[in-house]
Amino acid sequence: MLINEFGCLRKGDKSVLVKNLRVPDENAQLDASKLLYHIASSINARLANAYTAAGADETLVIFDCYNDEPSAKDHERRRRAGVGATEYKLTLNTPLPGREAVMKSTSNKTQLLRLLCTYDLPADKILLVNHMDCIVKHEEADIISYMLEAARGTHHTEVAEDVQSVKQFTSELIVEAVVRCVRVINPAMGGGLSPLLPPGMSARFRVGMSLAQACQDLGYKGEIGYQTFLYSNEPEIRSLLMFLVEKLPRESAEASDQPAGKSAVLQRAIAAQIKAQLALPWLPPNCRLPLLCKTQSAGPSLSFRAQPLSLPYSTKSTGKTPPREVMEYRRDVLLPVTAQPSHQGAMVASLLQQHTAELSAAQEWDSEWNSQGLLSRLTPEEYRSRKLTRLHKRIKEQLRSASSDPSQESSSGVSGSSSDLAQLLLSFQGSAPGDHLLPKGTHFTHTQKFTFTQDPGVLVQQMAAVASSMPLGGKSEGEVQASQQEELASLEEKLQQVALHIDQLTDHMKQMNLTVAQVTNELKDRELGNQEKAGTRLVKKQTVDLLPDAENNLAKLQMLVEGSAQRVVSLASQWEKHRTPLIEEHRRLKELCTNQDMESSRQLSEIKELHEKIRESAEKAKKKETLYKQLIAELENLPKDVSRSAYTLRILEIVGNIKKQKEEITKILSDTKELQKEINNLTGKLDRTFAVTDELVFKDAKKDESVRKSYKYLAALHENCNQLIQTIEDTGTILREIRDLEEQIETENGNKTVANLERILEDYKAIREENIALASKVREG
Numbered sequence: 004m005l006i007n008e009f010g011c012l013r014k015g016d017k018s019v020l021v022k023n024l025r026v027p028d029e030n031a032q033l034d035a036s037k038l039l040y041h042i043a044s045s046i047n048a049r050l051a052n053a054y055t056a057a058g059a060d061e062t063l064v065i066f067d068c069y070n071d072e073p074s075a076k077d078h079e080r081r082r083r084a085g086v087g088a089t090e091y092k093l094t095l096n097t098p099l100p101g102r103e104a105v106m107k108s109t110s111n112k113t114q115l116l117r118l119l120c121t122y123d124l125p126a127d128k129i130l131l132v133n134h135m136d137c138i139v140k141h142e143e144a145d146i147i148s149y150m151l152e153a154a155r156g157t158h159h160t161e162v163a164e165d166v167q168s169v170k171q172f173t174s175e176l177i178v179e180a181v182v183r184c185v186r187v188i189n190p191a192m193g194g195g196l197s198p199l200l201p202p203g204m205s206a207r208f209r210v211g212m213s214l215a216q217a218c219q220d221l222g223y224k225g226e227i228g229y230q231t232f233l234y235s236n237e238p239e240i241r242s243l244l245m246f247l248v249e250k251l252p253r254e255s256a257e258a259s260d261q262p263a264g265k266s267a268v269l270q271r272a273i274a275a276q277i278k279a280q281l282a283l284p285w286l287p288p289n290c291r292l293p294l295l296c297k298t299q300s301a302g303p304s305l306s307f308r309a310q311p312l313s314l315p316y317s318t319k320s321t322g323k324t325p326p327r328e329v330m331e332y333r334r335d336v337l338l339p340v341t342a343q344p345s346h347q348g349a350m351v352a353s354l355l356q357q358h359t360a361e362l363s364a365a366q367e368w369d370s371e372w373n374s375q376g377l378l379s380r381l382t383p384e385e386y387r388s389r390k391l392t393r394l395h396k397r398i399k400e401q402l403r404s405a406s407s408d409p410s411q412e413s414s415s416g417v418s419g420s421s422s423d424l425a426q427l428l429l430s431f432q433g434s435a436p437g438d439h440l441l442p443k444g445t446h447f448t449h450t451q452k453f454t455f456t457q458d459p460g461v462l463v464q465q466m467a468a469v470a471s472s473m474p475l476g477g478k479s480e481g482e483v484q485a486s487q488q489e490e491l492a493s494l495e496e497k498l499q500q501v502a503l504h505i506d507q508l509t510d511h512m513k514q515m516n517l518t519v520a521q522v523t524n525e526l527k528d529r530e531l532g533n534q535e536k537a538g539t540r541l542v543k544k545q546t547v548d549l550l551p552d553a554e555n556n557l558a559k560l561q562m563l564v565e566g567s568a569q570r571v572v573s574l575a576s577q578w579e580k581h582r583t584p585l586i587e588e589h590r591r592l593k594e595l596c597t598n599q600d601m602e603s604s605r606q607l608s609e610i611k612e613l614h615e616k617i618r619e620s621a622e623k624a625k626k627k628e629t630l631y632k633q634l635i636a637e638l639e640n641l642p643k644d645v646s647r648s649a650y651t652l653r654i655l656e657i658v659g660n661i662k663k664q665k666e667e668i669t670k671i672l673s674d675t676k677e678l679q680k681e682i683n684n685l686t687g688k689l690d691r692t693f694a695v696t697d698e699l700v701f702k703d704a705k706k707d708e709s710v711r712k713s714y715k716y717l718a719a720l721h722e723n724c725n726q727l728i729q730t731i732e733d734t735g736t737i738l739r740e741i742r743d744l745e746e747q748i749e750t751e752n753g754n755k756t757v758a759n760l761e762r763i764l765e766d767y768k769a770i771r772e773e774n775i776a777l778a779s780k781v782r783e784g
Contacts, residue, residue, distance in 0.1 A: 169244070170237045175200050177240060178214065178232055184247035185217050192217055204770045207233060218243065221250060233766070234759040282636070287351045309356035310344045313337060373614050377607060693721055
């Protein structure tokens with residue numbers, strides 16, 4: 004592929020290049036003759052011949068030559084190319100006309116360089132020959148070309164001929180390239196930036212910080228600081244330059260195609276304002292700022308007053324069918340949600356509050372279920388039922404404790420007469436049941452009233468006694484306080500006496516409880532002794548009854564004993580027959596239970612990890628949704644006459660690569676799962692075999708010395724095998740760590756850490772010298 008921006012080439016030279024220069028079939032199905040462009044002079048033609056002859060058909064050469072020399076075919080080329088730049092959306096399978104001036108457009112050049120960087124060729128097989136006749140590797144071609152294009156037409160630092168990669172960029176070249184790009188992107192921001200590094204180190208640090216701040220203001224998200232420019236490494240500089248190149252303004256004919264005039268400008272301004280207004284999120288009138296209420300809505304601004312709504316919730320998720328009465332109520336009686344608020348202005352506020360409450364409840368339930376519900380190993384319905392039962396129990400305990408404690412009120416807070424309170428209670432007691440309606444309340448308040456309501460007569464008597472004990476209104480305040488002090492002292496004395504008496508009774512009760520416990524134990528022992536004596540007495544009585552006919556009874560007893568012994572032997576044999584399968588079944592069930600516990604624990608951990616991944620995926624989805632909206636906005640701003648074929652082909656290629664990668668990943672995962680399953684099966688089989696062998700050998704080891712040695716050897720063999728397996732696993736872990744460390748070492752070597760440290764040391768010495776010079780000037784002054 005031989006590309007030039009301007010010029011011509013003789014037919015003989017062109018035929019030689021077409022013959023010697025080919026694009027490999029595995030990278031692109033393109034003919035070099037369709038992609039061959041003219042070269043400006045015979046010098047470049049000879050240079051191209053030398054490069055293509057050296058690289059044969061494996062070298063891809065790009066001539067990006069800028070030459071204003073007149074040409075014999077210049078007029079004919081311009082006539083065929085047409086007026087203005089002709090843009091192409093380049094992909095691997097896009098055939099290009101060989102006579103069009105593609106490289107006349109910066110946009111075409113940018114796309115072509117990006118295309119060439121997608122070729123899967125070695126770095127030393129793709130070369131770029133720019134207008135300075137220096138050879139650059141293909142992964143650096145885009146950045147160097149962009150940098151030279153941004154600085155073209157201005158005085159800039161010349162790139163040395165030996166600079167072939169971003170790694171070889173100096174700090175001065177990096178600073179100048181960044182400043183030039185910033186000036187092209189945002190002239191106002193780049194106007195105050197100097198493209199030259201000052202000699203002083205403190206001034207260099209300030210320049211680096213200002214450049215870093217400018218890049219961050221442009222939207223650069225990577226890590227950046229003064230060290231990025233003064234002590235750079237290749238990945239950071241590449242990322243920064245690619246970001247700046249993406250921000251460079253693109254050439255487009257959109258501005259020239261738009262009509263001119265005041266009316267056209269006004270229409271574009273109106274369209275831009277409407278588009279900006281449509282991009283703003285909608286807010287209800289009562290949530291808007293006072294400054295924007297008049298411009299955003301012509302209606303009156305209402306206060307945010309929400310009212311409770313009754314909504315028929317779906318029961319498909321729970322699987323429970325609501326009662327028939329509830330369904331009839333929802334169908335015949337329940338009003339629509341728009342008619343439930345008392346006034347129309349509260350509908351939006353009520354819906355927002357209802358939605359916020361439901362969303363908050365759902366989030367709280369998700370967090371509680373993920374933190375506590377999964378650990379309980381219950382279903383969501385069982386967990387809710389248990390939680391509700393605990394809540395009811397706790398409420399009952401709280402109400403019971405609250406009802407058992409006497410209410411205390413401060414004497415200083417009493418503002419009304421106690422007789423008024425007694426009269427109020429009497430009026431409540433004397434009122435008829437139908438005189439007033441039952442006030443509306445919640446289930447909790449009704450339960451509290453029905454559970455802890457006292458007898459009104461007793462309550463009135465208590466309040467009357469309190470009212471009689473309270474001082475009359477005729478006494479002075481000092482007398483009332485004195486009487487209260489005396490009453491308080493007497494009550495405290497009585498309280499101390501009662502407390503002392505309670506302590507004495509408590510000690511006495513403890514002693515009595517100990518005595519009762521001792522007596523109860525003695526009684527139980529005597530009852531057991533009486534039962535034993537009664538059994539002994541019964542045996543002796545039966546023995547005495549058998550003494551008159553001792554010989555016959557002895558023979559009968561002997562026969563009975565023999566029969567009992569035979570029955571015991573038969574029962575023992577039967578039990579042994581039943582015992583062996585029962586023991587095996589017990590072991591099998593025990594092992595199955597252990598495996599189920601392990602499996603449930605593993606599944607529980609997987610569920611936790613899955614929930615964590617779901618949360619992370621939700622966060623990523625939100626970020627991607629935001630990015631998607633931004634990209635949609637940028638897409639709307641792009642020109643509409645862009646050809647879709649190039650993007651479609653590129654997308655199809657990416658999809659094909661993704662499918663291949665997915666198939667490979669799926670195959671690797673399936674192989675890993677099968678291998679892990681086989682390992683688990685072999686491990687379980689090994690453990691079971693060892694357990695059975697250990698049990699069998701251990702039984703015989705008690706009787707035979709050789710079997711005992713075999714048992715020891717078996718245990719030692721099992722332990723050695725476990726150690727060997729652990730050693731193999733540790734070896735694999737160490738090898739993985741070694742590979743990771745080697746990758747880190749390669750990364751650090753690529754970051755030029757040693758060179759940066761040496762430069763930092765030199766800069767430190769320079770700063771110390773500057774500080775010494777400044778200190779001497781201060782002392783002299």
